[in-house]
Amino acid sequence: MVKRHSSLPENPQVITDVETLRAFCARAAEAPYVAVDTEFMRESTYWSILCLIQMAIGGDCRDGEDERDLSCVIDPLVEGGLDLSPMYELFANDRVLKVFHAARQDLEIFHHEGGALPRSVFDTQVAAMVCGYGDSIGFENLLQRLTGASVDKGARFTDWSIRPLSARQIQYALADVVYLCPAYEKLHDQLEHRGRAAWIEGEMSGLLDESIYNVDPMETFRRIKSRNAKPRTLAILRELAAWRELEARRRNLPRNRVLRDENLLEIAHHVPDSVGALARTRGLGKRLAEGSQGQEILKAVVRGVAVPEKDCPRPTQKSDLPNGIGSATDLLKVMLKMKCNEFDVAQKLIASSDDIDRIAAFGEKADVRALQGWRFEIFGRDALRLRNGECAFALNGRKLMLVDVPDGSAP
Numbered sequence: 001m002v003k004r005h006s007s008l009p010e011n012p013q014v015i016t017d018v019e020t021l022r023a024f025c026a027r028a029a030e031a032p033y034v035a036v037d038t039e040f041m042r043e044s045t046y047w048s049i050l051c052l053i054q055m056a057i058g059g060d061c062r063d064g065e066d067e068r069d070l071s072c073v074i075d076p077l078v079e080g081g082l083d084l085s086p087m088y089e090l091f092a093n094d095r096v097l098k099v100f101h102a103a104r105q106d107l108e109i110f111h112h113e114g115g116a117l118p119r120s121v122f123d124t125q126v127a128a129m130v131c132g133y134g135d136s137i138g139f140e141n142l143l144q145r146l147t148g149a150s151v152d153k154g155a156r157f158t159d160w161s162i163r164p165l166s167a168r169q170i171q172y173a174l175a176d177v178v179y180l181c182p183a184y185e186k187l188h189d190q191l192e193h194r195g196r197a198a199w200i201e202g203e204m205s206g207l208l209d210e211s212i213y214n215v216d217p218m219e220t221f222r223r224i225k226s227r228n229a230k231p232r233t234l235a236i237l238r239e240l241a242a243w244r245e246l247e248a249r250r251r252n253l254p255r256n257r258v259l260r261d262e263n264l265l266e267i268a269h270h271v272p273d274s275v276g277a278l279a280r281t282r283g284l285g286k287r288l289a290e291g292s293q294g295q296e297i298l299k300a301v302v303r304g305v306a307v308p309e310k311d312c313p314r315p316t317q318k319s320d321l322p323n324g325i326g327s328a329t330d331l332l333k334v335m336l337k338m339k340c341n342e343f344d345v346a347q348k349l350i351a352s353s354d355d356i357d358r359i360a361a362f363g364e365k366a367d368v369r370a371l372q373g374w375r376f377e378i379f380g381r382d383a384l385r386l387r388n389g390e391c392a393f394a395l396n397g398r399k400l401m402l403v404d405v406p407d408g409s410a411p
Contacts, residue, residue, distance in 0.1 A: 012174050013072040014165075015082075022086040024055070024072055029090055033058035033097035033122070035180040038106045039160040039173055046248045046255070048109045050076050051160035053087065056177040058099065058184070073173050077163060084114065091118035099184045101125050101139040101176070103207055111213040119208070124180065126203045127187040130196050132344030143179050146186045151175045199374050203349075217242035222316070224261045229268070231312035236304030237268040238313060243300040247293075259297075271301060321361045328360035332383055334393070338400055339379045350379050359383055 015021045028034045039052040056071040076082050091098060091110065100106055103123040111117050128137050133145060143149055151172075158169055191197045206212075221241035226234065241264060248255045263283055272278040278298060279289035288294055333356055340347045351359075351370035358366035364384055371380040382402060385391045394403045 008171060008175055008178055009068040009071065011068060012170050013068055014170060015072050015074045016078040018083040018086065021074060021082070021084070024069075025086040025090040027069070028055065028057045029093055029096055031057045031059045031096060033099050033184065034090070035099045035177040035184065036106065036118075037100065037173070037176040037180070038109055040105075040109060041159070041161050042254075044254065044257075046252050047112055048105070049161055050109050050113055052076070052165075052173055053084075054173050054177040055087075056174075056181055058097075058181050071174055071178050073165075073170055075163075075165070077161065079163075088114040088116070092116065094119040096120065097122050099124065099180060101142070101180060101183075102136075107207060108213050111210065117208050117210060117213070121204055121207055122184065123200075123204065123207060124184055124187055126200050126207075126349075127184075127191060129346035129349045130199050131187060131190045131194070132346070135346045135348040139176065139180070139183075143183050146183050147179070149179055149182075151179060196374075202373070215245070217245040220245045220255075221313075224264060226265060226268075226315075229265075229315060231309070231314055232305075232307075233268050234315065235307040235312040236271060236301055237264060239300040239304040239307075240264045240267060240297065243296055247296070259293075267297065267301065268304070271305065272298065273301070274298075321357055325357065325360040328387060329356055331386060331393070332356045332360055334400075335383055335386055335402075336379060339382070343378045345378070350375050359387060363387055 013024075015024060035054075035056040035058060037054045038050060039054075040048040040050050042048045053074040053076065054072070055074065074082070074084070074087065076084060088110075090096065091114070097120050098118045099122045101123065102125045103121060107117055107121070124139070124142065125136060128142050129135060133142060140151055143151065152168075152175065156172075158172075160169070188197075191200070218238060221234065221238040224237065224241060226237060229237065240259075244255055244258050244264065247253075248258045251258065260283070263281065266281050266283070267278070270277075270281065272281065275289050275294055275298070278284065278294055279286040281289070289297075333353075336347055336351055336356065340350060351368065355366070355368040355370045358368050359370065359380075364371065369375055370383065382391065386402070389405060391402045391404050394401055
């Protein structure tokens, strides 16, 4: 056995038929892990166009095994199409770890295309946050810091839907998985050495929660910024956004190609009850208002108007947070930065700004992940102590530190 993926193969394997794909996936099923990446286009569609899939088989080479056979680019846009079922069978094999970098968009594509999420997933971007490489580090920077290697990003903005693919495109695409293998192995070793392998298990479970990839049309209105909107306005906006979501899926267009957010807000605020009133909506136009889309928009308005007052959505506010917590919040943010520097872990992974607000306001009653599991051990416990006056900051030279407050001395 010898270590593999020391460099890119000179003649990469491009898979365009199902039998070759089946053979590759059979070999991958014997490996401990497989690195996966995709190239896709989404500028003019609702659903991503899957243009290319790259995979590299992890672990060691067998004696005499050609390293070229252990990585590939898979072309789903080959003339006549390509049956990807062998790949999805591999993804369903929980004995083989599927390694991605910044997996969310790739998983969304596979969930839509294949009808299910891969099982047993590892995201090197999340692992990098656990190991102190900052928030949401890009693969190129992570690879440089882990291995000293660099990748050619000259083909990053290419049109991946055009065929034939150039040799440079194929090499670029393959590099992201070939070099992902040593990056994963170094991160894995760091996690094991520092006893942090369990830290990312919950993050991986979150990535594989199908609910985040199944968008409820009736919830899409929450993505639209609607300051000071009244409940009735939000009820109408909810119906309009749900209509737009379903229309965008049906026509496979980006949401804002169907109707822009500001148009939806304008309609929800002015509540047009006729084609003429709808046509006067800024930026909408008479032609759209008089057409079939105009009729559907007016029906959505009627549905929103008919929602009982008690069932209208309420604006999302932080009204449950008491006044006067600003100073406590500021101190907790200082502690978060201090603790993350001390433990060499990304702040984004420990607590959000909303988490900090809630700890300042409610203490141990705050329902936030920063007060659970390993996050509690490295931050939450001392955050509560600081909030409760049981410890304080002190400077030792230039170093910020925590000191215990003697019993009875805290207000």
